[in-house]
Amino acid sequence: MIKRIGIITLLLSFVLGSTIYAHSGRTDSSGGHNCSAKSQAKGLCSGYHYHNGGTAESSHKSNSTFTTPTQSSDKDCSDFSSYEEVVEYWNSKGYTKENDPERLDGWGNTVDDGIPCEAPSGYDTSKINHSPAQIAKITAENDKATGEKEGYSVGYTAGYSDTTKNTSANGSDDYIQGYQSGYEKGYLEGNNKLHADKEKAKQTGYEFGAKQDQLVIPDTFKANTSLQESFTIGFNEAVSERDEKKKAEYAALGYQDGKDENDGRPPKNIKDLYIASYNEGFEKGQSELKVEYKKQGYEAAFTMLIYKKPQLETDKYVGWYKEGFESNKEIKEIQDDAYNLGLQGEAFQIPDKYQKAKVIFDEYYHLGKKEHATKQEEKRTTATASTVAGMGIIGWFARRFYVARKMAS
Amino acid sequence: MGLYRSICYSVEDAFVKMMTRKKDPSMVREKVMTYRSEKENKKYVKKSKNKIGS
Numbered sequence: 001m002i003k004r005i006g007i008i009t010l011l012l013s014f015v016l017g018s019t020i021y022a023h024s025g026r027t028d029s030s031g032g033h034n035c036s037a038k039s040q041a042k043g044l045c046s047g048y049h050y051h052n053g054g055t056a057e058s059s060h061k062s063n064s065t066f067t068t069p070t071q072s073s074d075k076d077c078s079d080f081s082s083y084e085e086v087v088e089y090w091n092s093k094g095y096t097k098e099n100d101p102e103r104l105d106g107w108g109n110t111v112d113d114g115i116p117c118e119a120p121s122g123y124d125t126s127k128i129n130h131s132p133a134q135i136a137k138i139t140a141e142n143d144k145a146t147g148e149k150e151g152y153s154v155g156y157t158a159g160y161s162d163t164t165k166n167t168s169a170n171g172s173d174d175y176i177q178g179y180q181s182g183y184e185k186g187y188l189e190g191n192n193k194l195h196a197d198k199e200k201a202k203q204t205g206y207e208f209g210a211k212q213d214q215l216v217i218p219d220t221f222k223a224n225t226s227l228q229e230s231f232t233i234g235f236n237e238a239v240s241e242r243d244e245k246k247k248a249e250y251a252a253l254g255y256q257d258g259k260d261e262n263d264g265r266p267p268k269n270i271k272d273l274y275i276a277s278y279n280e281g282f283e284k285g286q287s288e289l290k291v292e293y294k295k296q297g298y299e300a301a302f303t304m305l306i307y308k309k310p311q312l313e314t315d316k317y318v319g320w321y322k323e324g325f326e327s328n329k330e331i332k333e334i335q336d337d338a339y340n341l342g343l344q345g346e347a348f349q350i351p352d353k354y355q356k357a358k359v360i361f362d363e364y365y366h367l368g369k370k371e372h373a374t375k376q377e378e379k380r381t382t383a384t385a386s387t388v389a390g391m392g393i394i395g396w397f398a399r400r401f402y403v404a405r406k407m408a409s
Numbered sequence: 410m411g412l413y414r415s416i417c418y419s420v421e422d423a424f425v426k427m428m429t430r431k432k433d434p435s436m437v438r439e440k441v442m443t444y445r446s447e448k449e450n451k452k453y454v455k456k457s458k459n460k461i462g463s
Binding site for chain 2: 397400401403404405406407408
């Protein structure tokens, strides 16, 4: 009996061998079966599950397309200790859902899901050769790479032109993501390159400006407006610096000429702004010279009672001297103070602040003193007259009293 | 000289009046007039002598 059962089982397994899926266990009429304890232990499946869509038809169909294994080393899912081993084997053989001679993916179906055996829940199926997940992953990576490349190019151009960022793009999400990433990178690099080139253009412009006044932009920088501007800025900066230096030189020359009483004519064939600086310096020199002579006249006013024409080189200096002499308003104050001091009959004493005007102070003090003496004399005369008059009146009244007394006795 | 003499007389009258409050005014007036007449006469005589002398 046991032998019969063994023979029948052997025959059935031989006949229906092709219905066995990636892991051991046959499917039922619905195309599914319960996971065996062995497969569960290996993590290949769990509980009741379907294969190939799980229909009775597929089961029947699979029966009808039954084929025997092509190799004696044909493996099924129960031959592997883990699912990683299954994937490794699958990948090493270069199997795909179309090329699955060992029927690890389904049971002899030419088209299945491309996943050998039963992938554990949450398993990254993109590791599986030619799996839909892997194909999708590769496509996404390719899209992203393409987007990055194209975005970088556009971004670099935009960054170098220093235009506003515009990361909008059309395509798959991965393409757009790659495009934006590449654009940002390209924009930054382009912009950095632009700044470096601008700095270089500015420096070149500066070197040109240090040598010449005429602005000639080299062809190298003509292609880009920003570079042209930088070159021009550097050029103008150098020209400006050179001009400032020259202006200072001509201003000093004009100043010296002004001080030395030269003709005041600037050198020939120089820029108008240099001439202006020369004239400015000349005016300054003349102005200082004038101040000097005016000061001399001003100081002289402290030592003279009346103006005396000085012995100076030119009439212009004499004019300035006189102007300074007449502008001295302190003299009037000194004269008044000295006169009042004398008028009050005070003793002669020059205050420290008037020491430099001793002559004037002395003169006006004595004028005041003289006036004081005259007034004193007038006062005395008036007092004497008053006394005499008073005494006369008293005498007259005394006489009248005397007469009255005589008449009354 | 008339004005001066009038002023002198007025002042002298005031003094006399002040000194003779308790005396008879008519008698006092008589004395004053007598005194002044004598003075006038003396003055007149003196003037006449001076004129004759010159």
